[in-house]
Amino acid sequence: MQCGRRTAPWITVLKLVTDLSSLRTDNSFAALPEDFYSRVTPQPLGDPWLVHANPEAAALIGLAPEALAGPQFLAVFSGAQPLPGGAPLAAVYSGHQFGVWAGQLGDGRALLLGEACGPAGSWELQLKGSGLTPYSRMGDGKAVLRSSVREYLASEAMHGLGIPTTRALALVASDDPVIRETVETAAVVTRMAPSFVRFGSFEHWASRQRPDLLRTLADYVIDRFYPECRPAPAGEAQSAAGPYLRLLAAVTRRTAELMADWQAVGFCHGVMNTDNMSILGLTLDYGPYGFMDGFDAHHVCNHSDSAGRYAWDAQPAVGHWNLYRLAGALMPLVQDEAALRAALAGYEQAFLGAFHRKMAAKLGLRQWQDGDEELLDGLWAAMHHDRADFSLGFRRLARVASTETSPPPGGETFEDLFIDREAAQAWLAGYRARLRQDGQADAARAAAMNRVNPLYVLRNHLAELAIRAARSRDAGEIDRLVRLLRDPYTEQPGCESYARLPPDWAGSLQVSCSS
Numbered sequence: 457m458q459c460g461r462r463t464a465p466w467i468t469v470l471k472l473v474t475d476l477s478s479l480r481t482d483n484s485f486a487a488l489p490e491d492f493y494s495r496v497t498p499q500p501l502g503d504p505w506l507v508h509a510n511p512e513a514a515a516l517i518g519l520a521p522e523a524l525a526g527p528q529f530l531a532v533f534s535g536a537q538p539l540p541g542g543a544p545l546a547a548v549y550s551g552h553q554f555g556v557w558a559g560q561l562g563d564g565r566a567l568l569l570g571e572a573c574g575p576a577g578s579w580e581l582q583l584k585g586s587g588l589t590p591y592s593r594m595g596d597g598k599a600v601l602r603s604s605v606r607e608y609l610a611s612e613a614m615h616g617l618g619i620p621t622t623r624a625l626a627l628v629a630s631d632d633p634v635i636r637e638t639v640e641t642a643a644v645v646t647r648m649a650p651s652f653v654r655f656g657s658f659e660h661w662a663s664r665q666r667p668d669l670l671r672t673l674a675d676y677v678i679d680r681f682y683p684e685c686r687p688a689p690a691g692e693a694q695s696a697a698g699p700y701l702r703l704l705a706a707v708t709r710r711t712a713e714l715m716a717d718w719q720a721v722g723f724c725h726g727v728m729n730t731d732n733m734s735i736l737g738l739t740l741d742y743g744p745y746g747f748m749d750g751f752d753a754h755h756v757c758n759h760s761d762s763a764g765r766y767a768w769d770a771q772p773a774v775g776h777w778n779l780y781r782l783a784g785a786l787m788p789l790v791q792d793e794a795a796l797r798a799a800l801a802g803y804e805q806a807f808l809g810a811f812h813r814k815m816a817a818k819l820g821l822r823q824w825q826d827g828d829e830e831l832l833d834g835l836w837a838a839m840h841h842d843r844a845d846f847s848l849g850f851r852r853l854a855r856v857a858s859t860e861t862s863p864p865p866g867g868e869t870f871e872d873l874f875i876d877r878e879a880a881q882a883w884l885a886g887y888r889a890r891l892r893q894d895g896q897a898d899a900a901r902a903a904a905m906n907r908v909n910p911l912y913v914l915r916n917h918l919a920e921l922a923i924r925a926a927r928s929r930d931a932g933e934i935d936r937l938v939r940l941l942r943d944p945y946t947e948q949p950g951c952e953s954y955a956r957l958p959p960d961w962a963g964s965l966q967v968s969c970s971s
């Protein structure tokens with residue numbers, strides 16, 4: 457049964473179920489040839505406790521909130537019981553890591569339980585940290601509570617920002633020891649996405665010189681997720697390579713837009729290897745990611761990335777580089793290098809188009825026009841120089857009036873984020889002139905800006921506080937953050953501390969590939 461593309465009337469008649477056995481399942485990935493995966497049973501967490509469950513994600517698969525509190529939910533999402541109707545498997549993929557071909561990788565600690573169909577289509581449910589698989593290589597198949605809390609929170613924070621991402625359904629923890637730099641404890645996150653297929657899934661079959669399986673994978677992805685790529689556009693003759701070229705062009709567009717989304721909120725992914733690049737253009741694999749506090753254009757959030765390959769300002773180019781690896785993997789199906797290059801050529805325009813649209817909105821401009829690049833560059837330069845806070849910098853711009861007035865009473869101003877206030881004021885003078893030329897009323901512009909510049913962001917120190925509490929079996933902070941970050945744009949009473957500059961100790965937090 458395929459449930460990926462339902463129409464609206466069906467949504468209204470669907471009832472949420474309280475029992476996982478009543479979920480409608482699909483398992484389309486498991487229906488692919490067995491070359492694509494190994495069937496694996498999860499290794500259950502010892503004495504698990506449910507740290508948090510997400511009713512919003514549950515609703516997507518048709519699961520009622522009551523279901524989240526029951527023993528069956530904990531048993532399934534701690535790996536102790538199979539998902540009713542599921543078909544657990546670990547998928548194989550390969551990839552380029554830090555610019556170097558890494559060969560075969562695969563789900564070394566992730567496990568696809570099955571696909572559930574709900575009001576919002578079909579969702580793969582995947583455990584992360586559920587034990588060894590044939591692709592675990594030197595790893596232990598586990599994930600620690602620290603990194604699992606970070607993945608759980610980030611998935612939902614990204615969704616709240618309106619950025620395409622895998623979702624998080626559940627976070628389960630245990631006292632089972634896991635050895636990293638120190639002894640930590642184990643946890644499992646259940647992630648959801650329409651598909652977890654990665655660029656590296658394609659690279660795998662190209663490197664294995666299996667064009668037959670490469671074609672099977674490409675056809676699966678097209679038919680299920682990019683059906684618009686199958687037919688030739690009107691007036692164009694269909695060719696054997698056409699659908700694959702159109703797929704590449706579509707993934708190129710989505711990836712470019714995702715990069716624009718990340719840049720616009722100061723998000724650094726940290727490990728943009730091709731095995732972490734979603735074929736659907738979703739943010740995938742929340743490891744050593746970070747939302748920037750003070751703006752540093754070259755910010756590297758991953759302590760293990762000593763060369764700074766995945767710095768914030770490198771991300772758009774890395775996205776393009778990764779697409780070249782995907783294009784290379786499609787070569788056996790297309791056999792035409794020039795055509796592949798042409799499909800990739802839309803990247804820059806797609807990225808800049810999306811980025812300028814977003815930045816115009818963040819600056820409160822009705823549209824991007826000539827000269828705005830210099831205006832924005834001036835802002836980046838001033839913020840970078842003083843390490844002015846990324847999120848508050850944009851948020852406070854909404855308080856800037858188009859003509860110079862005295863600062864809002866009691867409020868902290870944009871300039872307060874700068875050491876060199878004169879430089880900030882000089883930039884503001886140019887900005888005010890541009891606002892006057894744009895001609896919007898201040899109040900309307902401020903309201904629109906507050907809808908695109910988040911007040912609350914998942915700063916490292918906020919995640920850290922949630923982790924510390926969770927280690928003492930207190931999930932209250934996780935719950936508060938999930939609720940708050942669901943709508944990061946609207947000021948919420950009592951949440952002032954979440955909107956403040958980070959404390960000094962936040963500067964000493966380090967995140968790395970250790971997870």
Ligand SMILES: Nc1ncnc2c1ncn2[C@@H]1O[C@H](COP(=O)(O)OP(=O)(O)OP(=O)(O)O)[C@@H](O)[C@H]1O
Nearest residue numbers: 561562563564565566592595596597598741742743
């Ligand atoms: N503790 C571990 N045990 C086994 N394999 C691991 C472990 N940590 C990472 N890996 C594997 O190493 C490769 C690269 O790891 P990476 O950190 O990108 O992925 P991940 O965080 O484990 O998972 P995902 O990409 O699914 O979010 C992947 O094949 C991953 O499954």
Ligand SMILES: [Mg+2]
Nearest residue numbers: 731732740741
């Ligand atoms: Mg990964």
